[in-house]
Amino acid sequence: MTEDAERWKEKYLKSIEQQEKLERRWDARLDLLRRGLVRSTLAAEGSDKVVDACMKEMREVIRSDNMDAGLAGLIPRLEKAVLDSEQRRETRMNQVSDALAALVGQLQGLPLPSDISRPLKKLAKKLDGGVAQSRDLPPLLGELSGLQGLALSALGKQADEARPGFLQRLFGSREDDPQGEPVPMPVAEAPQAVQASTEAPQRDDVDALQPLSASAAEAIGLPEPDLEVSGPALIETIETSAAQLPQDDAPDLGADVREPLAEAQPAPTLEETFGEDGPYALPYAVEPPYSQVAAHIEKTLIGLLDDLSLPERHKAQALEMRERVARGLNWYELIPVLDDLAVLMLAITDSGQHEFETYLQQLNERLEGFQSHLHEASAGHADNSFAARELDTQLREHVDGLQTSVQGAADVDSLKHILENRLEGLLVTMDEHKHERDRREQELAGRLQGLSERVANMEHEALGYREHLEEQRQKALLDPLTGLPNRAAWSERVEREMVEWQENGGHLAMAILDLDHFKRINDSYGHLAGDKVLKIVADQLRKRLQGRDFIARFGGEEFVLLLPQRSPAAAAQVAEVMRATVEACPFHFKGERVVITTSIGLAAFRSGERADQVLKRADAALYRAKEQGRNLVEQG
Ligand SMILES: Nc1nc2c(ncn2[C@@H]2O[C@H](COP(=O)(O)OP(=O)(O)OP(=O)(O)O)[C@@H](O)[C@H]2O)c(=O)[nH]1
Numbered sequence: 096m097t098e099d100a101e102r103w104k105e106k107y108l109k110s111i112e113q114q115e116k117l118e119r120r121w122d123a124r125l126d127l128l129r130r131g132l133v134r135s136t137l138a139a140e141g142s143d144k145v146v147d148a149c150m151k152e153m154r155e156v157i158r159s160d161n162m163d164a165g166l167a168g169l170i171p172r173l174e175k176a177v178l179d180s181e182q183r184r185e186t187r188m189n190q191v192s193d194a195l196a197a198l199v200g201q202l203q204g205l206p207l208p209s210d211i212s213r214p215l216k217k218l219a220k221k222l223d224g225g226v227a228q229s230r231d232l233p234p235l236l237g238e239l240s241g242l243q244g245l246a247l248s249a250l251g252k253q254a255d256e257a258r259p260g261f262l263q264r265l266f267g268s269r270e271d272d273p274q275g276e277p278v279p280m281p282v283a284e285a286p287q288a289v290q291a292s293t294e295a296p297q298r299d300d301v302d303a304l305q306p307l308s309a310s311a312a313e314a315i316g317l318p319e320p321d322l323e324v325s326g327p328a329l330i331e332t333i334e335t336s337a338a339q340l341p342q343d344d345a346p347d348l349g350a351d352v353r354e355p356l357a358e359a360q361p362a363p364t365l366e367e368t369f370g371e372d373g374p375y376a377l378p379y380a381v382e383p384p385y386s387q388v389a390a391h392i393e394k395t396l397i398g399l400l401d402d403l404s405l406p407e408r409h410k411a412q413a414l415e416m417r418e419r420v421a422r423g424l425n426w427y428e429l430i431p432v433l434d435d436l437a438v439l440m441l442a443i444t445d446s447g448q449h450e451f452e453t454y455l456q457q458l459n460e461r462l463e464g465f466q467s468h469l470h471e472a473s474a475g476h477a478d479n480s481f482a483a484r485e486l487d488t489q490l491r492e493h494v495d496g497l498q499t500s501v502q503g504a505a506d507v508d509s510l511k512h513i514l515e516n517r518l519e520g521l522l523v524t525m526d527e528h529k530h531e532r533d534r535r536e537q538e539l540a541g542r543l544q545g546l547s548e549r550v551a552n553m554e555h556e557a558l559g560y561r562e563h564l565e566e567q568r569q570k571a572l573l574d575p576l577t578g579l580p581n582r583a584a585w586s587e588r589v590e591r592e593m594v595e596w597q598e599n600g601g602h603l604a605m606a607i608l609d610l611d612h613f614k615r616i617n618d619s620y621g622h623l624a625g626d627k628v629l630k631i632v633a634d635q636l637r638k639r640l641q642g643r644d645f646i647a648r649f650g651g652e653e654f655v656l657l658l659p660q661r662s663p664a665a666a667a668q669v670a671e672v673m674r675a676t677v678e679a680c681p682f683h684f685k686g687e688r689v690v691i692t693t694s695i696g697l698a699a700f701r702s703g704e705r706a707d708q709v710l711k712r713a714d715a716a717l718y719r720a721k722e723q724g725r726n727l728v729e730q731g
Contacts, residue, residue, distance in 0.1 A: 191226065195226070195235060199218050204619060208249060374631070602666070604657075607649070608655070636656075644661075645657040695729070
């Protein structure tokens with residue numbers, strides 16, 4: 096064997112040896128992987144039936160000789176099973192998270208001391224974002240169970256103090272509540288209520304915490320169920336008494352409010368008085384879980400997308416959104432869809448602006464056309480002047496010619512002939528000129544007619560746009576839920592009244608009204624009931640306005656009141672009427688009275704002050720009213 100062949104042989108043997116080593120390592124790894132897989136499949140067992148079946152099959156495939164083919168068939172099925180299982184797990188986690196949030200919500204509805212209600216609020220916030228992992232559940236459950244224990248023992252303590260009535264046990268009463276806070280819950284009919292109403296009650300007797308008999312309700316002037324929302328008798332009482340008082344005196348209207356209570360006689364129950372469907376009845380709707388409202392939301396969104404008249408460039412986006420909605424949404428998919436919808440709406444508003452800009456551009460082009468018509472008309476006028484000068488020259492030439500001819504005429508006959516010729520020429524020139532002038536006049540009249548039509552069209556369109564803009568502006572100034580003016584309208588009005596006040600002097604005051612414990616209304620009766628309360632309260636407050644008084648919804652459960660030309664005492668009187676009006680609204684739930692109250696912060700404008708500074712003082716006063724027990728008017 097040559098030296099070269101020897102070297103090749105050695106190289107070949109070495110590579111075989113290396114190949115065998117690699118194969119042994121590969122087998123060892125494969126064996127490890129097989130064992131690992133078998134153990135993993137065993138460990139994962141029990142999480143989901145379909146996944147379990149796939150895992151079992153996998154173990155068999157791994158142990159078989161035909162692993163490649165077996166795995167190729169199994170893996171896609173396993174992937175699908177794992178995905179499905181993951182989705183089911185997510186749904187379960189969502190359900191658990193919703194249930195936990197509901198539990199926390201129920202606890203939050205209880206009158207708990209702040210050292211329990213604050214951590215509860217924190218826990219509610221944590222649950223707001225949903226629970227992503229099951230490992231997060233034990234600490235959350237632990238936290239909830241601890242807080243629930245504390246809440247129960249706090250309530251137990253209240254029960255030990257032997258306070259009558261389930262609702263009183265649940266929500267506490269003013270004597271026990273250092274804040275003296277009224278709680279907007281149904282007030283049960285109880286015998287002592289009649290007594291309370293006949294024993295010249297103090298202000299607290301009107302409090303929601305105390306059982307309120309129908310007689311008391313009637314006595315404070317709650318309107319009949321089938322009457323229009325307006326005109327509870329209490330409010331009329333207040334108005335009468337307010338009218339009798341001198342404007343600059345701050346009256347104790349509370350006394351007027353309380354008076355009728357003392358004279359009240361036992362009367363039918365609230366349920367008898369209002370029935371279950373009166374204008375003040377809070378709907379019995381239990382807030383449904385998302386799955387129950389999803390179809391409605393989808394239908395509404397699709398309806399909205401179909402009704403939108405969209406500029407061409409936004410149509411594809413809306414169509415894509417529509418398809419997403421039509422495929423069905425879960426809770427978490429809804430939020431991005433709403434975000435996208437909001438972006439689309441903003442884009443449409445922008446295109447409204449764009450449309451208007453296009454209109455202005457068109458208007459500009461038309462005005463340019465108009466200008467060029469005017470140019471033509473003035474050129475026509477210039478032509479006319481030129482033609483008149485031309486005529487003048489021609490006439491002069493004719494007359495000169497006539498003179499020359501007359502001087503050169505030898506006899507009367509030739510003179511006559513010359514004269515006739517010259518006059519003929521003159522008449523022809525005059526005729527031609529007249530024709531030309533008529534033609535030009537006609538042309539000019541046509542142009543003027545066209546111009547005046549264009550102007551009329553433009554005026555008509557501009558008027559349409561102005562009306563459309565005004566309509567849009569008015570809509571943008573109204574709060575859609577209550578129909579009251581909104582924050583933007585408020586700013587406009589404040590601005591106007593301030594200028595008037597600065598120029599003419601007098602008085603100007605503003606007040607902030609914030610419904611008390613409104614969160615509890617939502618939590619206890621649902622958001623629909625909350626919305627109904629807001630609408631009715633807004634309606635009632637609006638009906639109390641007089642003269643230049645102005646009310647707006649500032650947002651949420653907050654209203655603002657502007658009182659021009661009212662002295663501080665008169666403004667306080669109006670605020671008190673508003674407070675009593677809200678308290679007197681005979682809301683009821685399943686036949687039981689629900690007392691809803693408002694706290695009010697009032698501030699009068701001082702010389703040199705800006706509106707935001709006055710609002711700040713009113714807000715600080717409102718804060719004090721809340722601190723001092725709510726259902727109060729405080730001055731800032
Ligand atoms: N139904 C309904 N609820 C609203 C609306 N706007 C705001 N809210 C709710 O109003 C509640 C206001 O609650 P908070 O600011 O905590 O105040 P509150 O419960 O009224 O308590 P106090 O102001 O301290 O007496 C929140 O639960 C909001 O979700 C609305 O348009 N409709």
